[in-house]
Amino acid sequence: MKILVIGGSGTIGKKIVEFFSKEHQVIVAGRSSKDYPVDIADTKSIKELYKKVKETGKVDAIICAAGEAKWAPFKDLSETDFHIGLRSKLMGQVNVVRYGHKCLKKKGSITLTTGILADDPVYQTTSAAMVNGGIHSFVQAVAIEMRKKIRVNVVSSGVVVDAHHKYESYFPGHPPIPMEKMIMGYRKSVSGRVNGEVIRIYS
Template sequence: MEKNILLIGGSYGIGLEMAKTLSKDHKVYVASRSNDELSNLDVTHIPFDALTDDLSEKQIPEQLDGFVYCPGSINLKPFKTMGMDTIQKDMEINFFGLVRTVKTIMNRMNEGSSMVFFSTVAVGTGMPFHTSVSAAKGAIEGFARALAAEYAPKVRVNVIAPSLVDTPLSERLLSNDKKKEMMSERHPLKRVGTAHDIANMATFLLDSNNSWITGQVIGVDGGMSSLNVSS
């Protein structure tokens, strides 16, 4: 059955991969700043900036079966050199932008609908230089669990916690072959993630066939969070 699915930030990377897959069977709305990569897809684009725009003023469906919030940041800096502006920006794009958007669309979510948010492996596994992004993504995990409890059984809410994924957001960390090899070696599965890896899990969580999953933070991280294979 065709569903209405709203993606916030679906023009690149993981969101774009989701739009490609979901638009084959569902009505997909992509609210993002640009639509450069969406022209060949059967989706409805809604111009939207999660930092500055009010989604309630946009033409979005009255009823939604799926919702995914994709905007995020990767600011990796030593805490001693990090300004408060960096921490505030990370909280704004990752967490407060999400909360504002959810506030707007929560009453549109249908019975049995699903919401998917994104965290990071660094919340559950302490990593140097991740203080700002870990704080913002950790807020998402707590928010998601509480929201899942409050809206059960009507709405399912889950979080995906990836490790490093090869997307435009992480291009600075994977800008040459040496960096890619070094980052790959850190993972038990000896590669960094792809947008397709993460989009697959998000699509799985949106599917009503998987309707007994809620309030979960699911690691899609090449084994980074749970395996130690160093010798």
């Protein structure tokens, strides 16, 4: 398969690229990419990425492991702070789906990324939890309407081992998720036949 990974240089993205590169052709895109730059908070940037990818031939799968949201106490969050997550992680991933058909083969798949906060929020994550929950509902609904038999899923993981040291204080009592287990969620979405599913990997 030919797979486009958006956010392929991040903590999770690197593992996704490493895993799928063993057997498939992988195109790595992201804000720091020289060959395939993209900022998913910018709709024009997404369109330009897909146009460039399509020039090399359509892909079988798109994986998005990009997007950000503001972490802060609710009382300190401004409307502008909320819009960071709405513009980047939520609408950014929505737009990855909206325009993804332009460079996807028939029966291709799109896999988005969220996290445990949608189901088990912790302190200072009001904005991030809201965005994650919105993506879950979006995936379940949009899967019903996708053309060309394109499947759409989302992988929602707990805090992965490689990032546990950074976020441990925010998630007391949450077991770190082995990277190998987290990757299986993406494998299920890309190589399986599930559609409209929130693939939860929380323990």
